[in-house]
Amino acid sequence: xxxxxxxxxxxxxxxxxxxxxxxxxxxxxxxxxxxxxxxxxxxxxxxxxxxxxxxxxxxxxxxxxxxxxxxxxxxxxxxxxxxxxxxxxxxxxxxxxxxxxxxxxxxxxxxxxxxxxxxxxxxxxxxxxxxxxxxxxxxxxxxxxxxxxxxxxxxxxxxxxxxxxxxxxxxxxxxxxxxxxxxxxxxxxxxxxxxxxxxxxxxxxxxxxxxxxxxxxxxxxxxxxxxxxxxxxxxxxxxxxxxxxxxxxxxxxxxxxxxxxxxxxxxxxxxxxxxxxxxxxxxxxxxxxxxxxxxxxxxxxxxxxxxxxx
Amino acid sequence: xxxxxxxxxxxxxxxxxxxxxxxxxxxxxxxxxxxxxxxxxxxxxxxxxxxxxxxxxxxxxxxxxxxxxxxxxxxxxxxxxxxxxxxxxxxxxxxxxxxxxxxxxxxxxxxxxxxxxxxxxxxxxxxxxxxxxxxxxxxxxxxxxxxxxxxxxxxxxxxxxxxxxxxxxxxxxxxxxxxxxxxxxxxxxxxxxxxxxxxxxxxxxxxxxxxxxxxxxxxxxxxxxxxxxxxxxxxxxxxxxxxxxxxxxxxxxxxxxxxxxxxxxxxxxxxxxxxxxxxxxxxxxxxxxxxxxxxxxxxxxxxxxxxx
Numbered sequence: 001x002x003x004x005x006x007x008x009x010x011x012x013x014x015x016x017x018x019x020x021x022x023x024x025x026x027x028x029x030x031x032x033x034x035x036x037x038x039x040x041x042x043x044x045x046x047x048x049x050x051x052x053x054x055x056x057x058x059x060x061x062x063x064x065x066x067x068x069x070x071x072x073x074x075x076x077x078x079x080x081x082x083x084x085x086x087x088x089x090x091x092x093x094x095x096x097x098x099x100x101x102x103x104x105x106x107x108x109x110x111x112x113x114x115x116x117x118x119x120x121x122x123x124x125x126x127x128x129x130x131x132x133x134x135x136x137x138x139x140x141x142x143x144x145x146x147x148x149x150x151x152x153x154x155x156x157x158x159x160x161x162x163x164x165x166x167x168x169x170x171x172x173x174x175x176x177x178x179x180x181x182x183x184x185x186x187x188x189x190x191x192x193x194x195x196x197x198x199x200x201x202x203x204x205x206x207x208x209x210x211x212x213x214x215x216x217x218x219x220x221x222x223x224x225x226x227x228x229x230x231x232x233x234x235x236x237x238x239x240x241x242x243x244x245x246x247x248x249x250x251x252x253x254x255x256x257x258x259x260x261x262x263x264x265x266x267x268x269x270x271x272x273x274x275x276x277x278x279x280x281x282x283x284x285x286x287x288x289x290x291x292x293x294x295x296x297x298x299x300x301x302x303x304x305x306x307x308x309x310x
Numbered sequence: 311x312x313x314x315x316x317x318x319x320x321x322x323x324x325x326x327x328x329x330x331x332x333x334x335x336x337x338x339x340x341x342x343x344x345x346x347x348x349x350x351x352x353x354x355x356x357x358x359x360x361x362x363x364x365x366x367x368x369x370x371x372x373x374x375x376x377x378x379x380x381x382x383x384x385x386x387x388x389x390x391x392x393x394x395x396x397x398x399x400x401x402x403x404x405x406x407x408x409x410x411x412x413x414x415x416x417x418x419x420x421x422x423x424x425x426x427x428x429x430x431x432x433x434x435x436x437x438x439x440x441x442x443x444x445x446x447x448x449x450x451x452x453x454x455x456x457x458x459x460x461x462x463x464x465x466x467x468x469x470x471x472x473x474x475x476x477x478x479x480x481x482x483x484x485x486x487x488x489x490x491x492x493x494x495x496x497x498x499x500x501x502x503x504x505x506x507x508x509x510x511x512x513x514x515x516x517x518x519x520x521x522x523x524x525x526x527x528x529x530x531x532x533x534x535x536x537x538x539x540x541x542x543x544x545x546x547x548x549x550x551x552x553x554x555x556x557x558x559x560x561x562x563x564x565x566x567x568x569x570x571x572x573x574x575x576x577x578x579x580x581x582x583x584x585x586x587x588x589x590x591x592x593x594x595x596x597x598x599x600x601x602x603x604x605x606x607x608x609x610x611x612x613x614x615x616x617x618x
Contacts, residue, residue, distance in 0.1 A: 076522075083521045118453065140454070145426065145476075148454045168450075170498050190478055191499050193534065212534070212554045212576060213388055224532035226501065226519070246520045268520055 001266045007284070007293045008042040013075075013082060014286040014293055015231065016057035016125070018065065018308065019276025025284050025293060026065060026103065028054035031075055031082055035065065035101055038293050048106040052094040053084075056125035056231065056272075059308040061132040061157075064100040066111070068123035068136055071095045081269060081289040086143050096120030096138060098155065098162075112155065115162045121148045125175045125231045125272075128306045131202045132157035135184055139171035147171075152186055154203040165205055166197070166216050174232030174242055174272070178255065179303055185240050186217075187229035193222040194229065194240065194253055220257035227251075231272035234303040236280070243270045243285070250285065265294070275302020280309065314573070317592075318348040318601045323385075323392050324594040325539065326367035326433070327601065328375065328616065329584025335592050335601060336375060336411070338364035341385055341392055345375060345409055348601050358414040360407070363398070365447075366433035366539065366580075369616040371440045374408045377416075378431035378444055381405070391577060391597035397430075397449040404428040406444065406463065406470075420463065423470045429456040433483045433539045433580075435492075436614045440465040441510050443473075443492050445480040455479070460494055462511030471511050474524050477503070482540030482550055482580070486563065487611055493528070495537035495550050501530040502537065502548060502561055529565040539580035542611040544588070551578045551593070558593065573602070583610020588617065 007025070012032030017025050025038045026047060035047040035054060047065075056068035071094045073084035087093045097120060098112040113120055126136040133156050140148025149168030152175070155161070166172075171189040178185070184197045184205070197217035200206040207216045223229075223244070229251075230243040238255040248268045252260040269289035276282050277295070280302035285294050304310045317335070322342030327335050335348045336357060345357040345364060363380040370376045382398030405421040405428055421428055434444035442463040448456025457476030460483070463469070474480075474494070482495035492513070494503045505525035508514040516526060531537075531552070537559075538551040546563040556576040560568040577597035584590050585603075588610040593602050612618045 078518060078521055085521075142457075142476075146448075146454050146456050149450075168453075192530075192532075210389070213393060219534035222500075222532045222534055224500075224530045226527035226530055 001264065003296050004265070005295045007040070007295055008038045008044055009290070009292050011036070011044070011286075011291045011293060013084065013288045014291065015055055015271050015288065016067070017272055017274040017284045017286055017293065018057050018059055019274050019282075019284055020308075023276070025274070025276070026057065027286060027293065028057055028067060030055055030070070030073065030084065035067065037103075047103050048101045048108050050099070050101075050108060052097070053122070054099075055123065056136070058126045058128055058134065059305070060100060060128060060134075061307050062100075063103075065103055066126055066128075066134065067099045067101060068126050069094075069097040069099050070122035070124060071097070071141070083269075086141065093141065096122045098123055098126070098136065111159065112162045115153060115164050118164075124173050127175050127177055129177060129181050129202050130306050132307075133160070133203050135165075135175055135177070137172040137175045137186055139173055139189060150188070156203060163203070165203075169195075173230050176232050176234040176240055178234070179236065179238055183255075185232065185234070187232060187240075187242050189228045189230065189245070191222065192227050192229050192244075193219050194242065194257070196220045220255075221253045221259065223251065223259075230270065233273040233275055233283070235275075236301045236303045239300065241273050241283070243272050245269060245271075250283070263296070267292075280304065313604050315603045316600050317350070317603055318352050318354055319599060321346070321354075321594075321599045321601060323394070323596045324599065324601055325365055325579050325596065326377070327580055327582045327592045327594055328367050328369055329582050329590070329592050331616075333584075335584070336367065337594060337601060338367055338377060340365055340380070340383065340394070343382075345377065356414075357411055358409045358416050360409075360416060362405070363430075364407075365431065366444070368434050368436055368442075368613070370408065370436060371615045374410055376434060376436075376442065377407045377409060378434050379405045379407050380430035380432060380447065381449070392599070393577075396451050401449065404431045404446065404449075406431055406434070406442070419467060420470050423461055423472050426472070428461075432481050435484050437485060437489055437510070438614050439510060440467075442467070443483055443485070445483045445494060447479045447481055447497065458496065460492070460505075464510060473511055473513060474505065481538050484540050484542040484548060486542065487544065487546050493540065493542070493548050494525070495540050497536050497538065497553075499530065500535045500537050500552070502528045502550065502565075504528040529561045529567065531559060531567070535559075538578065541581045541583055543583075544609045544611045547608065549581050549591070551580050553577060553579075558591070571604070575600075588612065
């Protein structure tokens with residue numbers, strides 16, 4: 001792959017990259033069950049052990065890294081790549097949680113493990129709004145014969161409580177906010193669809209006037225063929241850049257749903273993208289099949305993230 | 311819609327149409343919980359009461375109508391049309407049944423496969439040996455859902471095997487003209503999978519694409535569309551009833567999209583072929599509650615025990 005620099009290898013299913021101001025990248029290793037800091041020279045340092053399945057991460061208003069923990073996967077080696085699936089024994093699943101990590105001490109604290117009557121299943125990706133509230137996806141867990149319905153949650157600022165905002169969805173994964181924070185984007189894995197939800201206020205969804213069923217948002221894009229969406233990063237332009245499985249690419253989708261481009265990455269299990277570097281024009285991408293964190297020069301700048309870049 | 315003739319109205323979620331040699335169309339009404347015959351003049355006659363959720367139908371070698379029963383749905387109304395949601399409150403499981411068309415008697419052949427109950431049998435097709443391939447959509451519950459599956463009942467109809475599991479909710483099913491391929495449409499993903507048949511109820515292994523898929527993803531529509539049931543043309547094209555966009559999507563055996571024929575109903579659920587040279591398409595419009603007919607540019611594939 002031209003324009004691709006391997007920052008580090010040997011990562012045990014990397015995800016949730018957060019590009020820090022000092023140039024290091026903090027990310028999770030789902031199979032490795034840890035929060036890891038990757039230094040620019042490729043050196044890896046464990047920030048915290050995170051039993052279960054740390055799946056997504058974002059910098060919070062308090063300087064702590066907030067982590068979606070999916071409770072754990074079972075792993076199968078298929079053609080040299082570790083593929084996540086249902087846990088092999090029920091006791092291996094530790095339950096879904098939102099946690100926060102003090103990156104100086106490595107202390108891990110659970111913030112939420114349920115919403116009302118229901119336990120969280122498998123939280124995946126997370127984004128903070130400028131008020132300090134955050135949205136996260138929960139694709140649910142798959143078991144041998146059945147699977148949870150997926151959901152999107154909103155957590156109010158200052159540990160103000162958790163609300164289930166959209167349920168059911170088909171395994172929602174990546175989540176992000178438009179530059180003006182009036183739209184929340186969530187992408188579904190098996191259906192390879194990108195949904196846009198109108199926000200009438202922080203944490204408040206305004207459903208569309210007319211929907212096919214009782215959809216609370218609109219599908220802005222659905223890739224055909226056999227591809228699936230994983231996590232995403234947003235550009236300053238408002239484009240959403242979605243890690244695309246099977247195809248092994250980043251799919252760039254304009255706010256009106258048009259496909260701008262697909263940038264091949266060479267890994268079927270391309271799982272996430274985050275922006276950093278000068279002018280936020282470096283894309284850091286987690287290649288989970290190869291176990292690598294790579295960097296690519298990006299033609300357009302990433303969107304500054306709350307509490308991280310601004 | 312030009313070229314659409316409404317044959318019957320007020321059907322309570324029609325599905326599983328079978329164009330009979332006498333020109334009538336037998337179909338199920340899922341919400342109506344019955345097997346119904348629609349005469350060419352539009353008159354409807356109940357063939358059998360079918361509690362639960364009769365979902366798909368095919369004529370068997372014995373002249374009986376074989377029916378996939380999904381066990382029943384809970385129903386709601388969205389924008390004036392019937393919409394199925396989770397399993398019915400009195401849901402006890404799904405089954406494969408058969409109906410004597412003269413007496414209306416219904417008997418259950420299978421309600422489980424090995425240790426697992428059938429969840430939501432949906433669509434079925436007979437191979438020339440008299441075996442049955444059928445899909446199980448699974449059921450949705452408030453917080454979770456079953457994986458989809460494909461089953462096969464061996465000729466003689468005494469033995470059932472699970473051939474493909476898991477799938478996303480599996481809906482339409484059909485055979486290629488040479489019966490060497492079985493096609494399965496997945497609902498939420500709007501994908502058609504093809505599986506190479508290596509023997510009765512057996513599929514040939516495929517090279518791993520990504521994570522253990524058992525077949526080939528033949529086609530996947532983009533956008534916001536979902537697949538329901540299907541029928542095959544004589545040339546091998548697969549015609550899939552398509553939800554949300556409200557059309558029949560015609561997919562060539564190589565996976566290319568030939569055309570999408572709009573039907574005017576977002577809940578277009580199934581298609582079958584009949585009439586002279588099998589060039590009449592009978593389509594169930596489940597949002598409007600109608601059975602309609604359209605002249606079709608290419609003939610349908612003759613079905614075992616129905617057309618040949």
